[in-house]
Amino acid sequence: SSATAAVNVARVVGAGAxxxxxxxxxxxxxxxxxxxxxxxxxxxxxxDGKQPITxxxxxxYVEPMWTEKESSAALxxxxxxGKEHAICGxxxxxxxxxxxxxxxxxxxxxAFCQALRDWKPDxxxxxxxxxxxxxxxxxxxxxxTVRKTEELVAYGLAGERAPTLQGSSAKxxxxxxxxxxxxxxxxxxxxxxxxxxxAIGHFQPPAGGATLLDPKMRNSREFPKWISDESTKxxxxxxxxxxxxxxxxxxxxxxxxxxxxxxxxxxxxxxDITMVRGGVERYMRTFxxxxxxxxxxxxxxxxxxxxxxxxxxDALAADVESCCCVCSRxxxxxxxxxxxxxxxxxxxRVCAVPVLVCTGCQPAAAADPPSLRCxxxxxxxxxxxxxxxxxxxxxxxxxxPADPRPAKRARxxxxxxxxxxxxxxxxxxxxxxxxxALAAAAAxxxxxxxxxxxxxVDAPVDWLRDQSSGLxxxxxxxxxxxxxxxxxxxxxxxxxxxxxxxxxxxxNFAPVKEGEEWPSxxxxxxxxxxxx
Numbered sequence: 224s225s226a227t228a229a230v231n232v233a234r235v236v237g238a239g240a241x242x243x244x245x246x247x248x249x250x251x252x253x254x255x256x257x258x259x260x261x262x263x264x265x266x267x268x269x270x271d272g273k274q275p276i277t278x279x280x281x282x283x284y285v286e287p288m289w290t291e292k293e294s295s296a297a298l299x300x301x302x303x304x305g306k307e308h309a310i311c312g313x314x315x316x317x318x319x320x321x322x323x324x325x326x327x328x329x330x331x332x333x334a335f336c337q338a339l340r341d342w343k344p345d346x347x348x349x350x351x352x353x354x355x356x357x358x359x360x361x362x363x364x365x366x367x368t369v370r371k372t373e374e375l376v377a378y379g380l381a382g383e384r385a386p387t388l389q390g391s392s393a394k395x396x397x398x399x400x401x402x403x404x405x406x407x408x409x410x411x412x413x414x415x416x417x418x419x420x421x422a423i424g425h426f427q428p429p430a431g432g433a434t435l436l437d438p439k440m441r442n443s444r445e446f447p448k449w450i451s452d453e454s455t456k457x458x459x460x461x462x463x464x465x466x467x468x469x470x471x472x473x474x475x476x477x478x479x480x481x482x483x484x485x486x487x488x489x490x491x492x493x494x495d496i497t498m499v500r501g502g503v504e505r506y507m508r509t510f511x512x513x514x515x516x517x518x519x520x521x522x523x524x525x526x527x528x529x530x531x532x533x534x535x536x537d538a539l540a541a542d543v544e545s546c547c548c549v550c551s552r553x554x555x556x557x558x559x560x561x562x563x564x565x566x567x568x569x570x571x572r573v574c575a576v577p578v579l580v581c582t583g584c585q586p587a588a589a590a591d592p593p594s595l596r597c598x599x600x601x602x603x604x605x606x607x608x609x610x611x612x613x614x615x616x617x618x619x620x621x622x623x624p625a626d627p628r629p630a631k632r633a634r635x636x637x638x639x640x641x642x643x644x645x646x647x648x649x650x651x652x653x654x655x656x657x658x659x660a661l662a663a664a665a666a667x668x669x670x671x672x673x674x675x676x677x678x679x680v681d682a683p684v685d686w687l688r689d690q691s692s693g694l695x696x697x698x699x700x701x702x703x704x705x706x707x708x709x710x711x712x713x714x715x716x717x718x719x720x721x722x723x724x725x726x727x728x729x730x731n732f733a734p735v736k737e738g739e740e741w742p743s744x745x746x747x748x749x750x751x752x753x754x755x
Contacts, residue, residue: 249508250397252351252500258333264357265329273360277332278524279312280353280504282322282375282472283346286389288382289318294371297321300342301369308335311364313650315372319385322375322472324524326363329356351501353470362525366694368650376473377725378480379444386479393478393496398509401499404465405515406432409494411458412465413450415473416521417442418599419576422545423528423555424503424518426467433465439599441567441576442725443473445606450481452607456491463495467503469520474498507531518542519555527557548595549584559585560656562723564593564663565600568608572715573663574600575722589680592659593666636713637732641706642741643713646698646729653751654684656723657701661712664721665703668711677708683742686752695752700733702741 253259268274289297298316305311305325310332312325327335332354339347373381380386396404405412405426410433414421418439426435436458438449449455464481466474478496485492499506503520510516513531518539520529530539547554548563557577565574578597580588588595637644645657662678670677678701685700703709709732715721716730735741 244510244512245399245514246509246511247399250399250501250505252397252505253353254351255348258336258352259354261329261333262356267357269359274328275357276326276360276363277329278355278358278362278526279323279325279327279332279336280355280470280524281336281350282320282470282475283350284320284375284388284475285318285346286387288385291318294318298369298371301339302367304335304338304342305367305369308332308338310335311367313364313367314369315375316369317372317375318382320375323369325367326358326524329354351471353501353504358526364525376476377443378447378476380447380476380480386476386483388475388479391479391482391496393482393498395500396497397500398506401465401467401497401506402510402514404433404463404497405429407463408432409461410434410463410465411436412467413438413477415446415466415468415477416440417576419557419578419597420469420521422579422598423557424516424520424542426515427517428515433463439604439606441574441597441599441606446477447480448607448609450477451484452609456484459493460491462493464493464497466496466498467506469522470502470504471498471500472502474502504529513538518544521557528555545579545598547581547584548578548597548601549580549588552581554579554581558582559588560653560659561588561592561595562656562659562663563595563597563600564659564666565596566667567600568605569718572718573660573667573721575660575663575724589655590676592662593677595659638734639706639710640732640734641703641709642733642735643701643703643709644698644729644731644733645701646731647726648697648699648728648752649724649726650695650697650752652699652723654748655750657684657699658682660721660723660728661701661703662708664712664715665708666711668715670705670708670711675704677704678702679704681748683746683748685742685746686749688753693753699752 265275265277294316301316301321308327308331310325310327312323314321314323336352404410405428408431412426412428412433413436414425418441421437428435438446440446440449466478468474478498481496503516506514507516507520507529511531511533513534516531522528543553543555545555546552557579559580561578561580563574563576563578566572567574574597576597578595658678665677682702686695687698688694689696713730713732716728721728721730
């Protein structure tokens with residue numbers, strides 16, 4: 224709680240911590256507390272006269288869950304508040320709650336947070352609003368999009384399958400207490416993030432302290448399978464279990480799931496289950512020299528990554544353990560939207576996780592997307608496939624569904640052509656990533672480009688716009704290298720699914736009509752779609 228965190232602040236200050244080594248006030252969440260005042264740097268324009276922005280990260284689970292009608296009303300209200308206060312960014316809203324990453328002026332962001340509290344005091348009074356003031360205006364999002372989903376985190380545990388949070392014995396502790404827990408023996412600490420995030424930064428507990436466990440996940444849906452695997456349970460049994468993620472949201476369900484598992488299986492038990500409130504993001508603010516953190520904290524906003532602000536550059540360089548997937552030189556920056564083209568068992572098929580490519584290898588990676596492999600694919604790692612039996616609140620455990628969303632009726636395929644229609648694209652997609660995903664799908668489908676690439680590096684990607692608003696709605700037309708390559712990509716998408724990030728893409732042929740100019744007259748390739 225905020226009160227507990229405040230006690231820890233007093234404890235650290237009383238212990239005479241050196242200035243700069245720890246900032247205990249940063250460990251205190253904003254739950255049931257006033258939002259921090261606007262600092263001077265949040266109102267100081269840059270040399271071009273542009274005002275800085277404030278970044279807001281928050282999530283809030285809802286128990287009991289909203290009904291469909293209530294969640295639709297909540298979505299409408301959140302969007303209206305965002306428009307009223309000039310907020311941009313992106314979010315996910317489900318019956319189980321709300322998760323957002325937003326930007327705006329310092330005053331507008333605070334007004335938005337207060338409006339949420341005024342709307343539902345009992346709910347959003349319990350929200351830890353994390354604000355970062357004084358960021359460059361270039362970090363501002365261009366539009367506000369809040370998408371309705373089945374889950375806030377795609378564990379495959381939607382609705383009644385979601386482990387309860389209110390009934391969980393898992394604990395939240397602040398960054399200072401978590402730091403101390405990392406020193407304890409007979410403790411394991413689980414990184415609940417994806418492997419590509421862990422690659423550039425993770426906790427490194429001190430000698431004699433906790434043991435780090437890396438689930439080696441390509442996506443969150445693999446976590447329930449990993450944690451219920453017998454080898455994992457053997458490593459956790461009888462131990463104190465710590466978990467961490469970027470901001471805390473993934474640990475909420477993850478800790479509750481572990482608690483539910485031990486309640487359902489008397490022969491399996493752990494001594495304690497604890498997560499750090501505010502995640503790595505708040506820990507790193509509290510320990511500006513890094514504490515027990517090594518490397519960078521991968522971020523899903525326009526900052527890309529977070530580093531300990533008081534850590535020396537040579538020490539940061541020494542922390543790098545990851546490398547470029549092309550030349551193997553040490554590298555820890557995800558740039559260029561390159562994806563792994565490794566093949567996996569159905570239903571995943573194509574790995575498609577982000578891969579690290581250094582500056583010097585960017586042209587080579589863009590020219591040959593099917594050759595790129597992530598570290599997990601390089602070692603041939605395949606995640607556990609067994610579906611966990613989940614008990615606890617239900618008398619019988621139901622099998623974990625491959626995808627909780629209802630199947631959509633497939634549209635009939637158009638006549639084969641080298642031009643494809645691609646639907647279901649993320650709103651923050653880019654042309655390079657689209658070409659890479661389609662090339663990887665074509666390669667996995669057995670296409671051989673021969674003397675011609677499966678998808679040319681400059682192949683047209685025509686972002687399709689809504690006729691009334693003029694905005695991108697998640698679809699594009701893309702030129703493949705050949706009809707054979709297009710057919711192979713369509714086969715893969717239809718048989719086992721093709722994903723970009725967490726979005727499942729829809730593919731169909733899009734033959735050029737008689738008299739149609741392709742690309743159209745005046746076509747200018749934009750790397751990103753028009754989202755605002």
